[in-house]
Amino acid sequence: MKKLFLIAAALMVSFLSISVKAQLNVNVNIGSQPLWGPTGYDHVDYYYLPDVESYYYVPKKQFVYLNGNDWVFANNLPSRYGNYDLYNGYKVVINSPKPYLNFKNDKVKYGKFKGNKGQLVIRDSRDSKYYVVKGHPHGMPPGQAKKIYGKGNNGNGNGHKGKGNGKGKH
Numbered sequence: 001m002k003k004l005f006l007i008a009a010a011l012m013v014s015f016l017s018i019s020v021k022a023q024l025n026v027n028v029n030i031g032s033q034p035l036w037g038p039t040g041y042d043h044v045d046y047y048y049l050p051d052v053e054s055y056y057y058v059p060k061k062q063f064v065y066l067n068g069n070d071w072v073f074a075n076n077l078p079s080r081y082g083n084y085d086l087y088n089g090y091k092v093v094i095n096s097p098k099p100y101l102n103f104k105n106d107k108v109k110y111g112k113f114k115g116n117k118g119q120l121v122i123r124d125s126r127d128s129k130y131y132v133v134k135g136h137p138h139g140m141p142p143g144q145a146k147k148i149y150g151k152g153n154n155g156n157g158n159g160h161k162g163k164g165n166g167k168g169k170h
Contacts, residue, residue, distance in 0.1 A: 031132040032058055035123035036086035038093070039130065046099050048092040048106050050113045052081045055100050056091075064100050071100050087123065090116040 028042045034056070037047060046064075047056040054065035054077060062073045077084065090113040092106075099106060122130045123137065131138050 029058060030129055031134075032061075033122060033133060034058070034061070034086070035121065035133055035135050036091075037122050038091050039120045039122055039125045039127065041093050042129075043095065044093050045096065046094045048094050048099065048110055049084075049086075049089055050092065050107075050110045051089045051115065052077060052084050053103075053107060054081070055094075066103070087121055088117050090114075090119055 029044065030042060033041070033044055037044065037058075044058045046058065048054075049056065052065070054063055056063050057073065060073070062075060063077050064071055064073055065078060066072070067078070072078075092110045092113065094106070096102075122133050123135070125136075126138070128138075130136055133139070
């Protein structure tokens, strides 16, 4: 009986250690976030932009917006948002797949952030973890980023420069 108890205890401990190891595996994509993204997030899938009722998909560096009844994925926002400044507009981080399918709820839930300003963006951050983002004023060489953040992160970020058309202020 004692042996059975010890075996059961050993199995429980091994299962618990496996689940703890799985929880420590954190996905970080700081180097992929755009300079205009808000600080404070090690991983971002999507930003919701309440001012223009659109999304930005970080892994593919694409905006997602409604055109009629269809969701369009594009490298730039449509011309109707040409005056929108990504650095000053409020961004809501959404880490769920295809959040645009939940647009009606997001529009209501995050509508209160329309017109909000003052969110600290990556470009203006002095936190060294953001120095790997391409174009950051305190950027570090890609080799240094690999040493700090691990293999595969070469410091490449997004090339968007501000306005919805990608041609805005630095």
